[in-house]
Each structure stands twice: as structure tokens, then as C-alpha cells.
Amino acid sequence: MEKHILLLPGDGIGPEVTKAAKSVLQSVADRFQHTFTFESHDIGGVAIDNHETPLPEDTVEAARKADAIFLGAVGGPKWDQLPGHMRPEKGLLGIRKQLGLFANLRPVKAFQQLLHASPLKHEVVAASDLLIVRELTGGLYFGEPRERRNNGKTVVDTLAYERREIERIVDQAFQSAQVRKKHLTSVDKANVLESSRMWREVVEEKKAQYPDVTVEHMLVDAAAMKLVTNPAYFDVIVTENMFGDILSDEASVLTGSLGMLPSASLNETGVGLYEPVHGSAPDIAGQNKANPLASILSVAMMLKHSFGMEEEAEQVEAAVQEVLNEGYHTADIDLVGGTVVSGSELARRVVDQI
Amino acid sequence: MEKHILLLPGDGIGPEVTKAAKSVLQSVADRFQHTFTFESHDIGGVAIDNHETPLPEDTVEAARKADAIFLGAVGGPKWDQLPGHMRPEKGLLGIRKQLGLFANLRPVKAFQQLLHASPLKHEVVAASDLLIVRELTGGLYFGEPRERRNNGKTVVDTLAYERREIERIVDQAFQSAQVRKKHLTSVDKANVLESSRMWREVVEEKKAQYPDVTVEHMLVDAAAMKLVTNPAYFDVIVTENMFGDILSDEASVLTGSLGMLPSASLNETGVGLYEPVHGSAPDIAGQNKANPLASILSVAMMLKHSFGMEEEAEQVEAAVQEVLNEGYHTADIDLVGGTVVSGSELARRVVDQI
């Protein structure tokens, strides 16, 4: 197959981990006889520096033509004092909205070798393997009005959803559950929010279409508790944008492998943006210390979700597991009896396994 | 001193724990020569059954005249299918709003005897002692409009704040920090919400008035992570209503002592509503199994915050600690080598210590 991939290295360790992701994509192309072409553009802080905007029009154009997008990371202290519309994360929010990347998939899986780094007791966290499906282009993030009123005496933000926005993310979540353990938890705050009551109705309507999936409703406060007390309870969680932001970050630290977590943000045509969950880590940028495994696992998600390459994706995941089994890791990870290597060396070892 | 206390036993185990709370208040009155008078009214499910509304006018009237309010718990499966305005929790939301109970104080402290029941590793959680100050009468909970539009094709909720609502909760939090470890973390989502940007401005403005307090800003997603990875990092957290709902419940399970956690909801005149954090637990209601300690610790908060009775409050807290030291507990708690007793017996043992 021929696929065209847009690389958005971004800021901090973004360029290093993007290089690792690209090398893995190239090795997959070689091994499985695909042709992957690449193009690279600016986003975030580097785009502010080079183009005076966190999301240049060129970048959006290139994104619209790509079959998939890889993003390294955006942000850093250098741009922290700029006004709102010139902040690096506006690039991220902008590309999500402009490409309609409504479905954010955040898997959290325990790597047995890393569980000792978890803040949770081994018996609580060991069996964890969950997926958060977060709505990514609606809710409080984009609702209007969002403004000051009465001479700055009051302020409003708006949590707005179209019913069809809820329907498509709920469909996505049911479908994700069908290829996993068929247990869907829909998280809302239906005892307070009207939007949550609509959310619940949509889930209730949709469930007849997915009779193989067991679905339940849980309040967001209860879900925030249960993620800590019993993460292994969950299979797929679906929730609106802000709740998803909070719960997916809470979930990301449970297994002690934040440096290992990938993400995908998909639109209705299957184009997706793939990025590691960790941030731009400016403190270690440019030192070849950054852990490339979250990015490489994001590549596996790209192969699977945007290109339908199941076998290739499994090969990448197996290669990562194999390198961990051999004890190789970057300095961010504490692996008893393992060998610390640089980020590029770790990526090379994954490539060698493919 | 003479004080008049409104008891709102509510549903499930509410009446049992309210009885325990009352017995402790009476013993404090005897021991310290105060006069506490009591009145009891319906709220929640029992109010729906008796008066066809979760918050009868009588209850509100009585609340307005009381020096402090104790609430047991509201809700249960019996009322789960009723329409929105007839749900038990509407009673709770209503009394918060009508009495202006804007400041919700949720302390989370590790009891050494119970830490083994925590989902977190001992070294992660052992030093935890934090207070969440949650804004309780604004934001998404009460903002208008909250409605369906376009024939049900869209839905909106509104996150609204008046600047003075933010100011008073931020003042409350700074003052709470002053009598604790003087470290305040203000939690918001300023990279997305206009209301959070106003929140940040208010915190920045106020900090000059509290030079002894170190204050920092943290994004809500980062806070949800840090509560799990390093809860001992926090002293006082202040945040808006919905973020506070999620984070305070997340925090409540960290130390393994959910059955032990009290709360206070204060208004501008110092009147407060005190309630245990645990719910109505309908499965064990009426069996004299419910743990009364969260309620008794809520009484301690009442003595301190509404009556200014510091010594009395400390006495109650010490009595609870002493009973735990002696190994007595209810069945919800797993205390190695301890003795399981009924809820009323446990309350009696606390009273005996006072």
C-alpha cells in the first residue's frame, strides 16, 4: 500500500520521538512492502517562532491531504507567557477542530516489567487494560459563548453538544468495545447536566445495535474513584471532552508507564492524528534521553486505525515488548536489572526486531 | 454557648449516622457546659415520600434559623427512576443554593491504622494530609441556560461565575492554607476555559493579601495525575464546582478510609452544613452496621467552623483516634487484630472517650 504521512515534530522532545516514529514506519514499509512517504510541518511553539502562529495554514493544508498524521509534542516554558491565541496548545486544539478529530482513543495497559513503578499496589493494578474513548471536538472546549460580561463582573463558558456528535462518539466506543472485552462504561454527570442526560439517552438508544456489548452508566465522580480503587474493572470508557481529559490523565499514571502510552485522534473518514501521551519534556530535550516507545506504540495505532494494517501493528507492538523483555529502556524508566540506553538506540533496537 | 442544630437524617444509613452525630454533640454539650438544641426535618428521598418534594419549604425555613446543619445522606434505588426535579439529590443541590453554602471543605487525612486498605503503596500515600476547597454554588451546577435546542438536536449547559463568587472561595482557601501548611494549589483549565483565566487572575490578585501562603496554579488534568502519584505533595487545593466534585471524590479513596471522611459546606455567615462523604449505602441501611466515624468527624468540623469551639473539636477527633487505637471498628473497615462492633456501639465508645 502507498500512504502519505504528515509529521508534526513540534517542541521539546517532539523532534526526537518523531524521528523514532519515522524510523519504525520506514522499517514496517520495508518489511511489508508498503510505500510510506513523509512530509514535515511546524505546529505549536516552533510554529509560533517561525510563522507567528501556532497553526500555520500550510500545516492544515498538509494535514488535509495526508493519510495519517504523527505529532511529537507541543509547548514549553518559552511560550508560556504569550497571550491565549498565541499559545502552542492552540495549534493542537485547532488541528483537532479543523480536521474533525472527534474520537480520542487512549489505551492504558499494564506492562508487567514496569508495574513496580506504579503508585498503586500490585494486586490493584496488575490486571489493568482499559481504553478511554474521549469526545474531542465538542463540549466546553469549543462551545460558544465563552466570554466576560458586565464589565468583567461575570464570565461564562458553554458546554454544547449536537446530538449527532454524541451519537458518533458513542458508536465509536461501542465498536471499540466489540473488539475488546465487550464492556462499555459511559461516564457522565446526569444528576446535574442536561448534556449528560442527552448523552445517557443516546447510549440507551444505541445499545440495541450492539447486543454483544454490556453497557452501564457511571457518574464522573464515581468513575474518578473507581479508576483508583479498581482500574481492572474497566474495559472501554466513553465520555465527553472535559471529563475525558481529566479521567484519561488520571488513568495514564496508574500503571507506572506514562512514558509508554500512545494515543489516536480519529475523524469520520479514518484519518487520524497519533501522538504520545507524554508532553514535550523541555528539561531533557535535545539530549537523546527521551523514551521513544510511546511514539512507536502510537505508530502501531496508526497502522491499525488509519491503514487497516493489523499484522503490521501487532509486529510493532511485539517488537516493543521484545525490547523490554531484553531489558533495554531509557532513563525515565526504572527496570530492575535492565540496561539504560539512549532514545535513538532504543528505537534502533525496536527497528531491528521488525 | 447555646446553639440550635438542624438534623437532616435523609435516606439509607442517614438516620443511623445522624443518631451517632447527635449523641456526640450531646456529650460535648455535657462535658463543656454548652446547650445544644435539636430539630429534625426531611430531605431527599424521605421528603419525596412524605411531602412529594426533595426539599420541603419547612426544611429550608428550619435551615435558615439553625446555627448549623447536620445531614446524614440522601438517595437510593427507590427514587432512581423519578424525573429530574423529584430526585433526592435535588434536595441537596437546593439547600446548598438557598443557603449560599459556597465553600465545600473536604479534608483527606491518612489514618495510619487504615492505610493498608489504601489502593496506593504505603510510601506513596502515608504522609497524605490534604484539604480540597471546592466552590459549591456556581459553575456548571447552576449556570443558565441549560436546555435542549433545535428540536432536541443540540444541548447546552453553562459554566458561569461571578467574579465575586471566585473571590470569596479563593479567600476561603487562602485562609484555610494559613492555618495549615501554607501551601495552596489553585486548580483550573486556563489553557481552555475563559472562566479559568478569570479564576487565575483572582488568585494572582489575592495572593498579596496572604504573603505567608505559597500559591501555585495547576491544570486539572495534571492535578488528577498528581493526586495519584504524589498525594502528599498537596496541602490545600482550591477549585471550581465540577472539578472539585471529581477531584475530591478521587482524593477520597486514596487513603483507604472513605468511611472516615467528613465534609463541611459553609456560607458567608459561618452557618454550615456538615455531612459524611460516604453515601446512603442502602444495602446496609437499618442493620446498625454503618460506620458513624465520618459523621462524628463532621461534628468536629461543625464545632470548629460554625461554633468556633476548637478545643471541643479536638476532643472529638482525639476520641475517634483513641477508639481506633483500641482496635474498635465497624465491618466496612479492615483493621488487623481489631474488634468489629455495631455502629451504635462504636459511637457509644467515642462518647465514652469525650
Ligand SMILES: CC(C)[C@H](C(=O)O)[C@@H](O)C(=O)O
Ligand atoms: C493541551 C490541552 C489543551 C489538551 C487538552 O486539554 O485537550 C491536553 O491536555 C490533552 O489532553 O491533549
Ligand SMILES: CC(C)[C@H](C(=O)O)[C@@H](O)C(=O)O
Ligand atoms: C449528588 C451530587 C449532585 C453531588 C454533587 O455532584 O455535588 C455529590 O456528588 C457531591 O459531591 O456532593
